[in-house]
Amino acid sequence: MGLEQKAGNMGIVTTKLESLVNWSRTNAMWPMLFGLACCAIEMMAAQAADYDMSRFGMELMRASPRQSDLMIVAGRVSRKMAPVVRKLYDQMPAPKWVIAMGDCASCGGIFNNYAILQGVDEIVPVDIYVAGCPPRPEGLIHGVLTLHEKVRKERFKDWA
Amino acid sequence: MVDIREVSVDELRHLVSDRAMTGETMLLNMGPQHPSTHGVLRLLLELDGEAVVNVIPDIGFLHTGVEKTAESKNYQQAEVMTDRLDYLNPMGNNLTYCLAVEKLTELDVPPRAQAIRVILAEIQRISSHLLWLGTSALDLGAMSMFLYCMRERELALDIFELVSGQRMMTTYIRPGGLWRDVPVEFETAVRNFLKAMPRRIQEYEDLLEKNEIFLDRTKGIGILTAEDCFQYGLTGPVIRGSGVAHDLRKKQPYSGYDLYNFDVPVHPEGDVYARYRVRVEELTQSLRIIEQALNKIPFGPVRSNNRKYVPPPRSEIGVSMEALIHHFKLWTEGFTPPAGHVYAATESPRGELGVYMESNGTAKPYRVHLVTPTFSNLQAVPIMSKKHYLADLIGIVGSIDIVLGDADR
Amino acid sequence: MSEHLQNTLTSMQSRHDVQVEEFRGEFTLFIKPENIQKILLELRDQYDFNVCMDVTAVDYYPQETPRFHVIYQLYSMPNNIRLQVRTRLDGNSPKLDSVQHIYSSANWKEREVYDLFGIRFTGHPDLRRMVMPEDWVGHPLRKDYPLGYEEVQFSFNYDEIMINKPHPKD
Numbered sequence: 236m237g238l239e240q241k242a243g244n245m246g247i248v249t250t251k252l253e254s255l256v257n258w259s260r261t262n263a264m265w266p267m268l269f270g271l272a273c274c275a276i277e278m279m280a281a282q283a284a285d286y287d288m289s290r291f292g293m294e295l296m297r298a299s300p301r302q303s304d305l306m307i308v309a310g311r312v313s314r315k316m317a318p319v320v321r322k323l324y325d326q327m328p329a330p331k332w333v334i335a336m337g338d339c340a341s342c343g344g345i346f347n348n349y350a351i352l353q354g355v356d357e358i359v360p361v362d363i364y365v366a367g368c369p370p371r372p373e374g375l376i377h378g379v380l381t382l383h384e385k386v387r388k389e390r391f392k393d394w395a
Numbered sequence: 396m397v398d399i400r401e402v403s404v405d406e407l408r409h410l411v412s413d414r415a416m417t418g419e420t421m422l423l424n425m426g427p428q429h430p431s432t433h434g435v436l437r438l439l440l441e442l443d444g445e446a447v448v449n450v451i452p453d454i455g456f457l458h459t460g461v462e463k464t465a466e467s468k469n470y471q472q473a474e475v476m477t478d479r480l481d482y483l484n485p486m487g488n489n490l491t492y493c494l495a496v497e498k499l500t501e502l503d504v505p506p507r508a509q510a511i512r513v514i515l516a517e518i519q520r521i522s523s524h525l526l527w528l529g530t531s532a533l534d535l536g537a538m539s540m541f542l543y544c545m546r547e548r549e550l551a552l553d554i555f556e557l558v559s560g561q562r563m564m565t566t567y568i569r570p571g572g573l574w575r576d577v578p579v580e581f582e583t584a585v586r587n588f589l590k591a592m593p594r595r596i597q598e599y600e601d602l603l604e605k606n607e608i609f610l611d612r613t614k615g616i617g618i619l620t621a622e623d624c625f626q627y628g629l630t631g632p633v634i635r636g637s638g639v640a641h642d643l644r645k646k647q648p649y650s651g652y653d654l655y656n657f658d659v660p661v662h663p664e665g666d667v668y669a670r671y672r673v674r675v676e677e678l679t680q681s682l683r684i685i686e687q688a689l690n691k692i693p694f695g696p697v698r699s700n701n702r703k704y705v706p707p708p709r710s711e712i713g714v715s716m717e718a719l720i721h722h723f724k725l726w727t728e729g730f731t732p733p734a735g736h737v738y739a740a741t742e743s744p745r746g747e748l749g750v751y752m753e754s755n756g757t758a759k760p761y762r763v764h765l766v767t768p769t770f771s772n773l774q775a776v777p778i779m780s781k782k783h784y785l786a787d788l789i790g791i792v793g794s795i796d797i798v799l800g801d802a803d804r
Numbered sequence: 805m806s807e808h809l810q811n812t813l814t815s816m817q818s819r820h821d822v823q824v825e826e827f828r829g830e831f832t833l834f835i836k837p838e839n840i841q842k843i844l845l846e847l848r849d850q851y852d853f854n855v856c857m858d859v860t861a862v863d864y865y866p867q868e869t870p871r872f873h874v875i876y877q878l879y880s881m882p883n884n885i886r887l888q889v890r891t892r893l894d895g896n897s898p899k900l901d902s903v904q905h906i907y908s909s910a911n912w913k914e915r916e917v918y919d920l921f922g923i924r925f926t927g928h929p930d931l932r933r934m935v936m937p938e939d940w941v942g943h944p945l946r947k948d949y950p951l952g953y954e955e956v957q958f959s960f961n962y963d964e965i966m967i968n969k970p971h972p973k974d
Contacts, residue, residue: 268430272457272800273482273563275434276526280552283545298430313803315937316435316456319427321972345476349944349952350460350936357970369563410930455935462920463945498828625854625881628909639881646884735827738877738888740857751877753862766858766877774912803935 253391260304260330261292261383267303267327268296269320271310274337274369278309281372291379300326305382306359307375311339312352324359332386334378335361338368410439410451420448427456431534431789434799436773438792445784450777454770457803465763469729470496470570473760478564480765481801483526486519486555487743489568494649495739495750496570500732502704507695508572509651513688514585515558515567516650516741517681521592522551523744524674528599531671531793535612540602547595554584571705572698585689589682596678613668617779617791620665627778628771631746632677633795636670638663643742655687667794674796704730729758736762745769745796769801808883812851816843832888837874840891841901844876848906853878853887856907859914861921865947871895872923876903893923902928920945 270278282288282296297303300323312320324333335355338344341364343353355361362385365378425438435456441449461480465473477492478485490512497504504512529544552562558577559565567574603609624634634641642659644652660676662669699705706725707718724730734756740749746768753762772795779795780788809831813824816833820843823834835843847853858877865871872893879886893900902925904911914925915934922943925931933940942949957965 269428271435273479276482276563280545280549284542285546285549298428311457311459313456313458314940315458315935316427319456323428343954345479346459346461346464347951347953347956348460348464349950350458350463353954353969356972358972360972371562455933455937458935460944463949463951467951501828626908628855628857628907641881736832737828738830738886747857749857749877751858751860751875762862764858764860766860770912770916771909774909 253389254387257387257389261386263292264305264332264383264386265295265297265303266293266305266307267300267323268298269306269308269323271308271312271316272339274309274340277369277372278307278336278375281375286372286376288376288379291376291383293379300324301328303327304330305332305334307334307336308340308355308359308361309336311344311346312355312358313350314352317352317358320355321358332362332382333359334363334365334382336365336375336378337370338366340364341366344368410449419443431793433530433793433797436792436797436799436802438776438788440785440788442785445786447780447783447785447788450780450788452773452776454773454799454802457799459800459804461804462763462765465760467759469758470732470760471725471729473763474569475564475566477765478566479800480804481743481745481748481767481769481798482563483523483798484519484743484745484748485564485566486515486568487741487748489566490516490650491739491741491743491748491750493568493570494741495737495752496732498737498739499735499752499754500570500704500730502571502701503699504572504650505696505699506651506693508697510688510692511573511577511697512568512650513652513655514685514692515555517685517688518551518554518585518588520744521678521681522548524678525551527674527744527793527796531790531796532603532609534789534793535609537603537606537609540599543595543599543602547592550588550591554581554588557581557584569698571701572696574698576697582689585685589686589689592682593679596675600675610668612787612790613671613794614666616667616783616787617794618665619775619779623775623778627775629746629768629775630771631742631744631768631796632670632673633746633772633775635659635661636673637665643740643747647740649739649741652684654691655684657684667790670794704732731756731758740766743768745798745801746772765804767801767804769797769799773797773802806883806885808851808880809885809887812847812887830886830888832890834890834892837891837893837900840889841903841906844878844889844903844906847878847887847889851880852882853880855879855881856903856909856913857886859903859910859917861917861923861945863921863945863947865895869895872898872921874900874917874923898923900925902926904928919943922946 335341340355343351363378363382365374367374420441420443423440423442425440427435427437437453439451461476465476474492477488480488525544525548529541532540555565556562557580559567619637621637621639624637640659640661645659657680660673662672702721706722711718712722732754734754736753738749738751740747748768749766751764752760755761779791816822820839825832856876857879860875862873863871870892874891874893876889900923902914914928915931917923918931919933919936920943
């Protein structure tokens with residue numbers, strides 16, 4: 236305690252490495268622009284003025300997977316689109332997280348047939364599921380904040 | 396099945412020009428995930444430098460199998476799926492489906508329900524055009540337009556939430572009328588919306604009209620003649636931007652549209668700028684319709700009384716035996732229309748949306764086919780983009796207002 | 805019924821072998837599959853049905869043979885009337901002439917009918933699958949094709965379904 240008081244005057248902060256890295260990852264997590272169907276419209280509404288997501292660090296939506304950390308799968312994934320989703324997931328550099336937004340990405344939604352994957356977790360590992368058809372922008376923001384909490388709890392051993 | 400197949404140029408020989416075989420032109424894939432394709436559309440481009448030689452659109456990345464799934468559900472359950480097709484116009488999809496069911500069953504719709512349907516459909520048209528304006532201006536470089544349009548769209552979504560509890564996929568319009576009556580705050584909310592919108596539309600016009608970059612990027616680009624429109628079956632703002640005054644609300648009016656006075660904006664040039672002007676002027680005309688409908692809403696019931704198709708109110712179930720039996724039949728089996736087939740069409744913000752419904756006398760529809768405007772409009776992209784550059788192609792694809800849920804169903 | 809439609813139907817009935825049906829104010833023309841190109845060309849050039857709004861099909865297996873009905877929705881822009889034209893096709897390797905050179909909008913629509921029903925259109929320049937992946941086997945909208953749904957996972961059958969569900973490798 237004495238050390239911190241003296242060190243604080245010089246502008247030095249002591250903390251755990253895990254906390255520092257996890258905090259910096261959550262504060263500037265850039266989502267990839269991956270809107271497929273109706274949930275994409277609510278994702279755009281969450282990004283726009285009324286329910287601003289840039290206050291949580293998600294200022295831009297990067298179109299390129301090489302420059303993004305978070306893939307928000309918003310919408311129904313059809314069988315023709317499944318290899319594309321997997322390829323994009325593989326192209327993202329680690330650390331990466333996936334949010335399955337909406338009912339169709341979580342479990343297939345109301346479409347239980349030959350053409351729709353019953354949940355995007357058949358092809359990519361999902362961290363957070365957000366329910367709703369489509370989920371309200373506040374619901375998506377709650378999902379993002381839950382992801383931030385999950386990332387803050389990550390340990391040294393889980394990295395890469 | 397989770398593999399990507401590599402395709403060589405030979406397989407596409409019948410689609411691309413001969414110069415691609417020798418390597419003179421380049422084949423580029425503007426893949427399903429791209430910020431400006433407005434959904435999962437794949438465009439195979441044949442480019443000579445930056446000039447476009449040929450464009451081959453590839454759709455099917457959002458195929459949902461709605462038509463097959465609807466054959467295994469009741470009529471009421473199948474309506475829920477129609478919301479999610481053209482996801483910027485869910486009220487319009489519901490309305491078209493309900494018009495088909497009502498035509499098939501010869502169900503009457505009370506005038507109060509018709510007026511409220513018109514108001515909601517026009518508010519939906521305004522919100523769809525606002526999103527189109529925001530995203531297509533974003534494609535052409537005007538980034539702040541997107542945020543302004545989304546702000547206005549929130550006002551329209553607030554009205555939908557007031558009426559039905561859901562912002563987007565409401566399923567509020569049901570066969571025979573509406574789900575239930577509008578709350579008392581509806582009229583105040585719509586009047587506030589009507590008061591706020593004209594000034595905002597004026598703001599958008601001021602932002603874009605005099606901007607030289609916007610005018611250069613839209614005038615003379617992507618010309619479509621009226622004859623092309625007839626051949627390719629294009630409808631909606633695309634055909635009105637090419638000089639033909641075809642609007643189903645005037646030519647084959649439905650749901651009481653013939654009671655209101657409104658104009659149909661038509662521009663003859665056929666380029667991207669003409670389509671932009673048609674849609675912006677349609678915003679003003681929609682406000683006119685909403686105001687007239689709001690002033691003239693009659694009092695009365697909002698759903699038909701025909702208990703074979705419309706469930707009775709809860710208060711009646713306790714007292715009348717027939718009401719209980721009707722409720723039971725409708726909830727377990729669903730209603731059974733007579734056998735036959737109908738085609739009902741309405742004017743969605745993108746064009747003519749039609750439902751072909753065939754029934755064989757059971758509670759499940761035998762065939763529901765949706766004739767969607769985006770499917771027809773996308774066919775015209777190759778002819779519109781000959782002799783233009785890659786940057787113009789983005790503007791052209793934005794101007795026909797595609798929604799891929801509509802195209803793939 | 806408008807006068808133009810009346811004239812069209814009577815002259816069609818007198819000159820070709822067609823049947824006319826009416827339901828809820830809409831008129832349907834049943835024709836033979838061999839005459840499809842001739843009749844649609846005549847409807848477009850002489851009777852002003854210049855827009856083909858839709859080409860689709862219905863499968864009546866196993867109640868009826870012939871099994872498929874192919875439906876063309878025509879619209880006349882100058883006269884503002886609609887007409888539906890239907891043909892009946894058999895089940896084993898159904899073939900029909902393409903009308904893509906008469907109405908260009910039929911190009912993609914015939915591809916979609918081929919994809920979902922398996923009806924081949926002779927003379928179509930580019931008959932490939934449209935909405936299903938290219939290596940898909942089967943034609944989904946036929947009545948003998950299963951819906952392909954997954955059983956709903958409740959707590960009593962949770963484990964059985966979890967074994968059969970595909971999971972990603974990392």
